[in-house]
Amino acid sequence: MSGIEVKNVSVVYGAGTPFEKKALDNVSIDFGSDRVVGIIGHTGSGKSTLAMLLNGLNKPTEGTVLLGGEDIWARPKEISKVRFRVGLVFQYPEYQLFEETVYKDIAFGPKNMGMDEENLDRAVRNAAKFCGIEDTMLEKSPFELSGGQKRRVAIAGVAAMDPEVLVLDEPAAGLDPAGREEIIGGLLEYRKQRKSTMLIISHSMEDIARYADYIVVLDHGKVHMQGTPAEIFHDAERLFEASLDLPQVTKLFVELKKRALAEETDVYTCKEGVRRIKAIIEKRLTGEANA
Amino acid sequence: MLKDITLGQFFPGNSLLHKTDARFKILILIAFLVAVIAAKSAWSFLAVVVVTAAFVALSRIPVKIVLKNLKPLIFILVFTGILNIFFYKGETLLLHWSFIKIYKEGLIYAGFMMLRLVCLVCGSFVILTYTTSPLDMTDAIEKLLSPLKALHVPVHEFAMMMTIALRFIPTLVEETDKIMCAQKARGADMESGSLLKRAKALVPILIPLFVSAFRRADELAEAMECRCYHGGEGRTRMKQMKSRFSDWAFLLLMMVFAVGVFFINGYGVRV
Numbered sequence: 001m002s003g004i005e006v007k008n009v010s011v012v013y014g015a016g017t018p019f020e021k022k023a024l025d026n027v028s029i030d031f032g033s034d035r036v037v038g039i040i041g042h043t044g045s046g047k048s049t050l051a052m053l054l055n056g057l058n059k060p061t062e063g064t065v066l067l068g069g070e071d072i073w074a075r076p077k078e079i080s081k082v083r084f085r086v087g088l089v090f091q092y093p094e095y096q097l098f099e100e101t102v103y104k105d106i107a108f109g110p111k112n113m114g115m116d117e118e119n120l121d122r123a124v125r126n127a128a129k130f131c132g133i134e135d136t137m138l139e140k141s142p143f144e145l146s147g148g149q150k151r152r153v154a155i156a157g158v159a160a161m162d163p164e165v166l167v168l169d170e171p172a173a174g175l176d177p178a179g180r181e182e183i184i185g186g187l188l189e190y191r192k193q194r195k196s197t198m199l200i201i202s203h204s205m206e207d208i209a210r211y212a213d214y215i216v217v218l219d220h221g222k223v224h225m226q227g228t229p230a231e232i233f234h235d236a237e238r239l240f241e242a243s244l245d246l247p248q249v250t251k252l253f254v255e256l257k258k259r260a261l262a263e264e265t266d267v268y269t270c271k272e273g274v275r276r277i278k279a280i281i282e283k284r285l286t287g288e289a290n291a
Numbered sequence: 292m293l294k295d296i297t298l299g300q301f302f303p304g305n306s307l308l309h310k311t312d313a314r315f316k317i318l319i320l321i322a323f324l325v326a327v328i329a330a331k332s333a334w335s336f337l338a339v340v341v342v343t344a345a346f347v348a349l350s351r352i353p354v355k356i357v358l359k360n361l362k363p364l365i366f367i368l369v370f371t372g373i374l375n376i377f378f379y380k381g382e383t384l385l386l387h388w389s390f391i392k393i394y395k396e397g398l399i400y401a402g403f404m405m406l407r408l409v410c411l412v413c414g415s416f417v418i419l420t421y422t423t424s425p426l427d428m429t430d431a432i433e434k435l436l437s438p439l440k441a442l443h444v445p446v447h448e449f450a451m452m453m454t455i456a457l458r459f460i461p462t463l464v465e466e467t468d469k470i471m472c473a474q475k476a477r478g479a480d481m482e483s484g485s486l487l488k489r490a491k492a493l494v495p496i497l498i499p500l501f502v503s504a505f506r507r508a509d510e511l512a513e514a515m516e517c518r519c520y521h522g523g524e525g526r527t528r529m530k531q532m533k534s535r536f537s538d539w540a541f542l543l544l545m546m547v548f549a550v551g552v553f554f555i556n557g558y559g560v561r562v
Contacts, residue, residue: 057472080478088476095466096473098498108495112478143502157477 002068004054004165004197005032011049011221013280023049025221031165031214036188038212038229039201042243045218047201048091055086061173062174067165084113087163088117090253096213097142102133102153105142109161110208127160130190131220132182148179155183158189166191168201172207184211205247209233217242222282227266249273256280302426306351308422313431320418322545326552327410333550333559336406342411342548350405357413357421364412368405374403388556399560425457436530447523455511463504552557 011024011263020200024046031037041047052058053065055073056079064071074084090096099105105175106124115123128138131152135261137145142153155171166187172180184200188211191198202208208215208229215232216226223231232239236246247256256262262280267273305311308316321432322343330339347357361368417427433450440446468479471481481492 052472055476057475080480083476083478090469090473090476093473094468094504096477096499097493098495108479109477112480161477 002085003031004068005066006050006053006060007064007066009060009065011053011058012061015061020256022221024053024060025076026219027221027223028063029089029216029226031199031216031222033164033197034195035213036087036198036200036211037155038208038215038276039199039218040205040208040215041218041224044220046221047218048169049221050218050291051088051169051199051201054165054167055088081242083291084161085162085163086165087161088167089155090159091172091173092151093158094147096157097150100141101139102128102142102145103138105153106138106157106160109157123160123162124156127156127190128166131156131187132157132186148175148183151175151179152183155187159187162194163196165197165199167201169190169201170203171200172202172204176186179184180207190258191233205245206249206270209247209250210270217244219243225269229264231269234266292316297358300421302352302356302421302532303424304351304422306349306422308346308350308418311422311541312534312538313423313427314434314532315534315542316419316423316543317428317431317435319545320415322542322549324411324558326545326549327414329549329552329556330407331404331556332422334560335555336403338548338552338555339410340406343414346414346417350422352417355530360416361409361412361435362406364408368408370402371408372401375404405552429454429457430528430530430532447526451523459504459507462507463500466503467500470496 006029007204008022008029009027010022012018013017013021027046027050036152038046039050049058052185053060056065065073067082067085070081089240097105100106103124106127107120110120110123116258124138125135128135133149133156134154137149146154151171169185172184172186175183184207187198198254200208200211208257212229215225215227215229216223217232217239224242225235225238231256233250235289236250239246245251247268249267250265251270253262253265255269257265262276264276299376311319323346326342327339330336347354374395376393377391377399379394379400380392381394381400383395384392385395385398386393423431429450432453436444436446436449475481479492479495481489481496483489484492
């Protein structure tokens with residue numbers, strides 16, 4: 001599987017005008033392949049610019065974007081091929097739906113790729129399944145659906161192109177907790193099956209801590225930190241510098257440690273938190289029983 | 292690419308033109324337009340050009356920006372120029388080659404026409420659009436048209452619609468940009484193919500755009516109702532428009548100029 005990487009990229013908007021702004025400043029990140037990378041950063045840190053670089057919607061002012069070791073801008077005329085290999089789901093993707101039926105809307109991307117009927121049908125149904133869209137919904141108009149369902153259809157529309165890299169910009173923004181779980185859970189399942197790379201851009205420390213194998217922290221257009229979740233959340237001070245926070249469960253353990261109730265703070269998901277707290281309680285109970 | 296649209300953009304500033312009351316600016320612009328269109332002789336054109344240049348200088352807007360906005364007009368300028376050179380029938384024949392006849396008067400007339408267009412556009416930009424915020428402009432239009440209320444013309448509603456339309460232009464441009472990016476990410480190709488193919492490629496952009504425009508309109512209407520908006524009846528303004536002595540003087544000067552142009556028309560080369 002081909003990995004995706006950016007090397008020394010800078011993006012400058014409005015060069016030469018008084019509104020000149022450096023959205024990304026000499027950024028180098030190896031996103032690798034077959035894993036989930038979380039990208040976090042404060043508003044205006046360059047996350048969305050980075051996302052649009054990866055599939056060639058934005059051209060870097062300097063530096064290169066490498067997909068499978070090749071510069072995606074080597075042949076600018078074939079940039080649309082890169083867009084099929086790197087799927088990008090924008091924030092609030094439900095506003096891009098336009099077709100008469102859900103099926104047709106999901107098929108829009110694969111059709112543009114030139115997929116034949118048989119493969120197209122398979123791709124659409126497969127993507128729909130992973131995104132939690134029932135068969136009965138496929139013949140409905142996308143405008144009849146609820147907000148959460150629309151979001152699923154839009155994400156399925158990108159997933160159906162079967163990209164090697166799937167970039168999701170705030171996929172769960174504005175959804176209820178159950179909806180978040182279902183959408184991201186389905187996509188993770190899909191990713192695992194395809195062994196593709198998934199990039200999740202999010203504000204939510206909880207989501208990132210839960211799903212990501214590797215985390216990139218952006219701040220003011222620069223890479224502030226990158227590493228495994230353990231490495232990132234271990235250095236809370238540095239995270240605070242980028243106006244970010246720890247996952248709430250980690251914060252809980254920081255407080256517990258202060259009160260000498262817990263020994264470690266390397267807890268990043270609720271599941272792990274529950275396990276640790278149970279262990280702590282059991283230990284105390286057995287301790288009391290012995291005493 | 293859509294963000295490059297600057298036609299009709301307001302540049303905040305503190306020049307004399309910025310400070311002039313918007314109602315007066317509309318009237319000044321009308322006087323200016325009359326003068327530009329009435330100009331017929333070399334001397335009156337010179338006067339018009341000088342006044343236009345004076346307005347550009349007064350607005351303190353960089354000449355570069357003003358000229359940049361003439362760019363989309365180049366085609367029309369060249370077109371009018373060529374049309375007038377070839378089809379104007381005068382007295383002094385300069386060139387005769389098969390059916391093509393070029394007259395000296397034609398050349399002069401073409402020059403005047405192009406000059407007129409440039410002055411028209413530059414003048415109206417610096418007098419009104421560049422130096423007047425859209426809100427001031429609609430307020431001024433409402434005030435100027437208010438006598439029509441007696442004839443039951445819904446002046447306030449028109450002005451409100453204009454304000455809202457202007458307010459939403461940048462929002463819709465941004466929205467279009469977003470939708471275009473999203474569809475491009477799904478492989479939509481908008482830049483190549485036949486005309487029909489390109490027209491078809493607009494569907495995935497226009498439908499979401501309309502849907503979101505309607506949604507926004509609904510939301511805005513509800514928000515306005517929540518704040519008890521009920522039309523223009525008995526509505527007062529936060530910013531009252533006050534005319535100053537200088538506004539009147541400015542307008543008077545422009546009117547004198549417009550009338551003056553009719554007089555100068557009698558002198559110099561004319562067509």
